[in-house]
Amino acid sequence: MPRPSDLRPSPPTRLPGGWTQAAPAAVDEGVVQVFTRTVVAWDGSPHAEAALRWAAARGSDEVLELVHVIPGEDQASEYLRATGELSEQRVALMDRAGALRAEHPGRTITTHTVHGRPEKELGGRMGHDVLVVVGTSSHGRETAWTLGARLAAHRSRGSVAVIPADWEATARRNIVVGVDGSVESMAAVRVGVEEARRTGDELELVHSWVVPTSWNSAYVEYLGDVQLMEDMRRDVLDEALDYARSLGGAPAGRLEQGGAAPILAERSRTANLVIVGSHATGGMARFLLGSVSHDLLLEAVGPVIVVSDNE
Secondary structure, eight states, X not given: OOOGGGOOOSOOEEOGGGEEEOOOOOOOTTOOOSOSEEEEEOOSSHHHHHHHHHHHHTOOOSEEEEEEEESSOOOSOHHHHHHSHHHHHHHHHHHHHHXXXXXXXXXXXXXXXXXXXXXXXXXXXXXXXXXXXXXXXTTOSSOSOOHHHHHHTOSSOOEEEEEOTXXXXXXXXXXXXXXXXXXXXXXXXXHHHHHHHHHOOEEEEEEEEOOOTTOOOOHHHHHXXXXXXXXXXXXXXXXXXXXXXXXXXXXXXXXXXXXXXHHHHHHTTTOSEEEEEOOOOSGGGGGSOOHHHHHHHHHOSSOEEEEOOOO
């Protein structure tokens, strides 16, 4: 992925109210499709059905892979595998895939039914060009480590979409990407540009910031410090806008003062999609998904994609 600092198109236009509008750029015909395969966790529940409908409605020609993970160990006997729960679930999954093929003729759709732990089986299918799609937890929020959060913190590089069961109930209009100047957020910008290109939705980049609570200087100095920080934060937003334009996007930008997770969660009420980068790393640190992306997965009421560096 090119370094954003190496991409310097003409400066964007700054508008009142924190908005920044980037001038349209010619589409780069050489842009490579971000995802080539979409993996959907399916178990017949309303939450899984919502995730499947969202994945199919994206209108992409990516291979669509339906995976039903049955918790527990595999059956030891071939007879049990052919006549037991796995066989019943396999038939149900194949029936659902058949109906989906009728709805989307020409789309390549595959199915897999396996025993095991969902985060392990789905995590093993993650990759740079793979989007794993899951529904929100069907058990409420008794744990902060939902399946979506566990997959987003997985050590494998890949992207995870978490889809609320009622995502279709609200009119939605644009794609929002949270940016913070990191490599991970630039990967999210790349996904955002591709999603907007395919759907025709407007693309909005949002960068939020807060005044450090430790600042207690004199009033005049305080105002000057705040203005300086705002200018620095706007530079972060402008760099992300430049990068999006270099990929053929025509994004708008918004600078917001406040916490990133609540601001993006509020945007999820009307956005078709909210996209953020994952700051999870290898080893034990991967379980610290990153407070923004983790909190967003718990609070969002619309579809969210958490992106690991996909290049």
